[in-house]
Amino acid sequence: MTFWTALAGMVAVTFGARYAGLALRTELPAFWVRFLHFVPIAVFAALVTPSLEGGLGEGEIRAVGAVATALVAWRTKSLGLSIAAGMLAFWLLRIPF
């Protein structure tokens, strides 16, 4: 049956990708150690920009929310407070529009 065949394949490729990186345990050259230092920075930035705008034409007030989050993250380094500040700014600005 197509569903269960597809599911088996999905599990295989997803688990394969998740395991492959963790399984590599060799000593890396200095260049690649520095490369890995930048991976979280590059990936987090790439996880922010494509989905920040949203699909409902609210790009500007969502951007204001992002500024609020960035400021609170910079001052407090608290994940929960940073998200709360951004969502609160966004929801408040949403009211008049």
Added chain:
Amino acid sequence: MRSHPFVHGFSAIAPLWLGVVPFAIAYAVVARDAGLSLVETQALSLLVFAGSAQFTAVGLFATGASAVGIVLTTFLLNVRHVLYGLALGRRVRLEGWRRPVAAFFLTDEVFGVVSSRRAPTFAYLLGAELSLFVTWNLSTLGGAVLGGAIPDPERLGLDLVFPLAFLALLVPLVRTRVELVVALVSGALAYGVARASSGGIPIVVSGVVGSLLGAWLTRGHAVQEPRLEDAIREVA
């Protein structure tokens, strides 16, 4: 009072539940609309456990796509996890059975929170992973049972939780000029690539290009271990 690392990891993910719960519900509603049974809807959440891939796959099931097409799309969406594993594998000691277990539950959110933690342990990692897994699966079940009686999370703006979370994780990591350049270039590149292809591709391309750029710009510098003292703290 110091809580167990597992509990600490579990609660570190809690701020993201606000985004995870409505999205798992939305996924389940879409999956049921696409004609998947309750068991099939839940099986994807239990065994694949990858939000964007699950959403895409149920869309493809609805259009009658082939199993090969669905699996290839899933691979493209999820190949970014290779990068996460490479980065995490150097920071968390994982021996024997712990490595496949840690791999099975690895997600963007867990990579984010655990990368920002100084000296994370397996227990902390597993706590963060199961925090997301349990929430994702219970919410899938809720959505699959309750169906369309639930408002669309995008209308509530709850999809904004995810970019905000990764922005909050990013900000404290950017301390040098090179790190700022890498963040700006990667963000701009991902935005551009996302115009042409959706899902995991922008993350893979930007993650690799941005990290290569950072490694190249810091050539000749002494190798430094990730300095995460300034990283984001959890709510716990």
